[in-house]
Amino acid sequence: MTDEAEDNVPQNAPQESGLDRRDWIAGLEKGLRIIEAFSDSHPRLTPSTAARRTGITRTAARRYLLTLQHLGYLQSDGTHFWLTPRILRLGWSYFDSAKVPRAVQPFLQRMSIELGGATFFAVLDEDEVIFVARNGTSRVQSQGFVLGARVAANLASAGIALLSCKPPEEVDRWLTGRRFIPYTPHTITQPDELRSIISKARQNGYCILEQQLEQDRRGIAVPVRTRSGEVAGAISISLPIGNESTQQALTRALPVLREAEHALLALL
Amino acid sequence: MTDEAEDNVPQNAPQESGLDRRDWIAGLEKGLRIIEAFSDSHPRLTPSTAARRTGITRTAARRYLLTLQHLGYLQSDGTHFWLTPRILRLGWSYFDSAKVPRAVQPFLQRMSIELGGATFFAVLDEDEVIFVARNGTSRVQSQGFVLGARVAANLASAGIALLSCKPPEEVDRWLTGRRFIPYTPHTITQPDELRSIISKARQNGYCILEQQLEQDRRGIAVPVRTRSGEVAGAISISLPIGNESTQQALTRALPVLREAEHALLALL
DNA sequence: CTATCGGCGTGCGATTATCGCGCTTAATGC
């Protein structure tokens, strides 16, 4: 009910990057913005809250909500609207059609068994890292680790590994003007520290991160490239720290990750 | 490349169910249809294939594809378009905002530990059952069991359990004019048999299904209602058959499912 | 070698679908 924060108003520019104004369907963009306006803190939206969160006028927002409801993607009690599971069809289209998640799955499985942790394949999406495949025991974390989950890139070893593949100036741009929210007492929030971690990852070709996202957990990740040299994503493993030293964990896990990386190189 | 099948052309009626023509955003519906046109058999679409699969004209389909590309939901080599993981943001909005998956998670976890199988919470979406929460060892199945996964309702115990909550005449409508594709040699494909299974589930208040979707697996499910009596979904467990008898499995698992069901009743 | 076919991109005029203002009503709170 109480909406204090006048949230982000993206206001995507239509044609800036060389798209003909004629080829721009405004309605689609607005509709997707409406869908993404639902979140943990705003699970139910009214026309006016949706309007505020998306920068669309109230009247228009209402039309989009009604349309989505009619399509079955939203439910409504007349005033409030909320997402239905049908929205998952859209994500499902990706898992159904994308070859990468399927291709990496057996490798993740093998690694999980060999090293005894949860393994992931992740890609970068703007500021965040998305986990598109995973294997192994779904960890504690109130609701397990959902596929398609996303966290700020600096919190996951895979995120750092992927950032390290970008040119340093882009990394700098990424680091500036950003607030890093701590998830544990050990979370690094200083841009300078992050920069050095990223450049170390660039030199090493891997990244190891400890207790950034979760206590007593470390992650190790290596970027994966295709034959043509593009970065396809990163494979990572999450291990309990226990009383294993950083060095021990590295010598144990890194060769396995590397092996999977090279095997994937041939496939992607 | 070769497109033999002129697929389904949904052609959703705009206002039939009492929606003002003014409140219908055609562009949004078409865009979502385009997204859902991507699938396992059609992972990459061109303007004309997309047009055929959605019933939109080629010119329009191209515009939608370009718009989605511009928004980052699609990638393209100039002619072909394919989905990027960013599309998962949409599904993520659901997991982020929906309270149900979060609420059931601890119960699924407890049940998994106690009974030693994979547990699920599922809802019905038209013909299919969607798994919106799960816990326990991700099973074999090439890519594990992704959250948001969907299968034809008759193949999963949760699907039958949910169908059994619908009035019989609706079930009959559901059964007619539908092709049931076998997944194992044991898959039931006769509408009459399915009808009796559903009505048995209605009498019992639970459903047990064996080897419908996968060999040597059985599923047991009970529907879950809210305090107001609506069906919120179904909880189910998937167990290896091994040499446990049907009766043994039932007496072992059903009380646990029932207990979780009653506990959830208070929450939903 | 050339004809044919299917697909792609583009431009344009037509029209209709979308926009948002402004009004009324209802609910909440001080």
Next chain:
DNA sequence: GCATTAAGCGCGATAATCGCACGCCGATAG
């Protein structure tokens, strides 16, 4: 009881979407 905020609705304006028609290209076949 009045102030504030939000919802629904109707309407006129216009800008956004549509799809036809054209030209080009690549593949296949005769």
